[in-house]
Structure formats: structure tokens, C-alpha cells
Amino acid sequence: MEIQEFIGRSHLDTPTLNAWVEAEWLVPVVSRKRSFFSEADLARARLIQDLKMDFGVNDEGVAIILHLLDQLYGLRCLVRDIHAMEAPDRTSDSG
Amino acid sequence: MAADPYTTLGVKKDATQDDIQKAYRRLAKRLHPDLNPGNKTAEDKFKEVTAAYDLLGDPDKRARFDSGEIDAQGSERPRQQQYYRDFADQGGWSAYTNSSGFSDFGEFAGSEDILSEIFGRQGRAGRRRRGQDVRYHLDLSFLDAINGGKQSIILPDGATLEVNIPPGTRDGQVLRLKGKGRPGVGDGPPGDALIEISVLPHPYFTRKGDDIYLDLPISLKQAVLGAKVKVPTPSGVVTAAVPKWSNTGRVLRLKGRGAPRPDGSKGDEYVKLMLMLPQKPDPALEAFVAQWQPVADIPRQSMGV
Numbered sequence A: 001m002e003i004q005e006f007i008g009r010s011h012l013d014t015p016t017l018n019a020w021v022e023a024e025w026l027v028p029v030v031s032r033k034r035s036f037f038s039e040a041d042l043a044r045a046r047l048i049q050d051l052k053m054d055f056g057v058n059d060e061g062v063a064i065i066l067h068l069l070d071q072l073y074g075l076r077c078l079v080r081d082i083h084a085m086e087a088p089d090r091t092s093d094s095g
Numbered sequence B: 001m002a003a004d005p006y007t008t009l010g011v012k013k014d015a016t017q018d019d020i021q022k023a024y025r026r027l028a029k030r031l032h033p034d035l036n037p038g039n040k041t042a043e044d045k046f047k048e049v050t051a052a053y054d055l056l057g058d059p060d061k062r063a064r065f066d067s068g069e070i071d072a073q074g075s076e077r078p079r080q081q082q083y084y085r086d087f088a089d090q091g092g093w094s095a096y097t098n099s100s101g102f103s104d105f106g107e108f109a110g111s112e113d114i115l116s117e118i119f120g121r122q123g124r125a126g127r128r129r130r131g132q133d134v135r136y137h138l139d140l141s142f143l144d145a146i147n148g149g150k151q152s153i154i155l156p157d158g159a160t161l162e163v164n165i166p167p168g169t170r171d172g173q174v175l176r177l178k179g180k181g182r183p184g185v186g187d188g189p190p191g192d193a194l195i196e197i198s199v200l201p202h203p204y205f206t207r208k209g210d211d212i213y214l215d216l217p218i219s220l221k222q223a224v225l226g227a228k229v230k231v232p233t234p235s236g237v238v239t240a241a242v243p244k245w246s247n248t249g250r251v252l253r254l255k256g257r258g259a260p261r262p263d264g265s266k267g268d269e270y271v272k273l274m275l276m277l278p279q280k281p282d283p284a285l286e287a288f289v290a291q292w293q294p295v296a297d298i299p300r301q302s303m304g305v
Helices: A003-010 A014-022 A039-054 A059-094 B005-009 B017-031 B042-056 B059-066 B112-121 B142-147 B220-225 B283-291
Strands: A029-031 A034-036 B134-140 B149-154 B160-165 B174-177 B193-199 B205-208 B211-219 B227-233 B236-242 B251-254 B269-276
Touching: A003 A014, A003 A039, A014 A039, A039 A059, A039 B017, B005 B017, B005 B042, B017 B042, B042 B059, B134 B142, B134 B149, B134 B160, B142 B149, B142 B193, B142 B205, B160 B174, B160 B193, B211 B220, B211 B227, B220 B227, B220 B269, B227 B251, B227 B269, B236 B251
Parallel strands: B134 B193, B211 B269
Antiparallel strands: A029 A034, B149 B160, B174 B193, B205 B211, B227 B236, B251 B269
């Protein structure tokens, strides 16, 4: 979605969105100098809003949490890959 | 949400606003789905806790609840959006995924080091196993998707993967590159690369199925007298005849000017005419219209006004 739709659906204002993109909390796809956001970006913005508004996390804290979360999801992805490699093997063992 | 919000948050009826906020934050960090991706029951509980906090966290709402003016129902925050974990936890690598939490184990995910270590420990080393499929995401411009061609993806390890985009590729389509996934274990064959395509929007074309839709501005003179006009299509500019006395909304069909289909045929382009007055006020036109005596013309007749 384009930036206007993203602002409308996330209820962010333009300076805040720009600051988040600047900080690389959100990484839109840039094509021909225009930014496009995905549904995942919208959900991520929502998470940042939860952290800042409901949980009282400050900007430095948000940066650290996002960094750790990105590692957590990376690890989950790796574990799932390993699990998927192992699973077919188990069935052939039992057969 | 029927439960008592005080019970949900685990606070006493006379708790201070500060206590309520603390109780909420303590629960929320354990229950927020994005912070607890492995906990599948967290989401429902988190909703309950958030609803309770929406009620008790606001002193006005809390007072009205205490006096029985409002009940625990209806205080739930509307939350239609999906959680971030629904995307981040789909199994693919995204722009955000970060491997630094395990980069000291070897190279990137799926590297022989970590896998052989894990499987080796279980006495599986040296087995023959097909390599894993790897999923990638590729954003294509509207025209690149329709016209096809070669695109390259930069892989996390810096290598480049050439992808042949078939003409007419659709948003959401998954292309499979055989043998371009992770290497097999032992002498097993490599896996495939699965590339999920997102097609970015175009400033003036839209696509429905294999057909292309376009709003085409035409001048007043072209609309009244008819004209040959140039029309953009995904495969280049063509000339189309605008019939005399064409109104806004009239649709011209350009056969075979849409998206290519796998069987070699093509969809059509539908051109909707949009009558545009001159960009700058034109005194001559104003003078003409002022003295023009049209026959009775009520364009809103069908609306009864």
C-alpha cells in the first residue's frame, strides 16, 4: 500500500512515520522514489504503538526490543527449517 | 468479555491507577502475541487483559464501571489487524529477520556446520537428504510483471539469483526454481527456491484477471467531435478512435492489449473516457457557452432532481 493508505490505517502522523522509517523500525519497499508498505509493516507499526503507548517503552527501548525480536523470529525460522529437514527422515527411519 | 476486569488484571477494587497500569504491563509483556510467538493461547488472554485495562486504565470509565453505569462488555478495543507475529512467523526470511542471534554457529541458516553438528550428534551424519526449499520474496513493478523478463534477487549471502519472470505474472504467484534451494545433505539433491511475487501498483493502470483498466482523460473538443487519440497500454502506445459525442464513462475495448496468458493469448484493455475541460480557463469557450442556447437537457433526470 502507498504511504497515504498506510498513514490512514496505522493512525500514525507523517513525521512519526518518517522518524520510524529513518530509524529502520519500518523498512518499506522503495520503487521509483515511492515507498510501499506491506500488511506485515502495518502489523509491525501496531506492535511499536503497543510498546510505546501501552507498555511505556521509550525510543531506545523500542529499538532494542525490535532488534531482539528480529533475532527471535530469525531463530524460530531456523529451528523450523531444521525441524522440517528432520521430519521426513524420521518417517523413513520408522518405515 | 464477561469476567470481572479487576480479577482479569489481578488487582483489588481499591487499587490505584498506578497499580492497575503496573499490573497491566506485567501481564501484557507475558501475553502480547508478538513478544510471545510460541504461545498460541496468548492472543485471547491478551485481548481480555487489554479490554480490562481499557476500562480500568481510564479513571472516568473506571468510575462509571464501579457505579454500575457501564458493564465490562463493549469496552473491548476493536483490533481487526493481524499481529506482527502472523507475518514474521510464517517461516520465510523478510527484510527484518536478523541472523545475528546464531551467526556464530556457522554461516547462514541451513549452513552445513550447524546442521551437521545437530544431525551428527544424533548419528545422522552422512545421510542422503534432499536440500530444503528456500522461500524468497520479490517485488515487481506492474509493467515488469506483465511484460516478463529477467530479474535478479540478492541472496542473504551476497550471491545473486537470476529469475525468469513469465509474461503476465500475477500478484501472489509463486515461481519455483528447481535446484536453487539449499544443498542436499550427503549426495541428496538440492531443494528448490520458491519465489513469491508481489506486484506493485501502477500510477494509472489497474489489472483485473488478465484485463487492464485505464481512465483516459480526453479534451472537450475530442469528446464532442471525435478524434484519434494515443492510449498507453502495457506493451506500448497505441492509437484508438474516440467516437464523436463520447461522454465521460464511455468504455473503449482494446482487444488483445491486456496481460499475456500462459497459452499465448492476451487479455483486453478497457479504456474509460474522462472528459476534461481545458486546464486553464478559456475566455473564448466561456463566451461561447454563455451565448449557447442548448435544447432542454436534464442530466440528473434519472435521480428525480
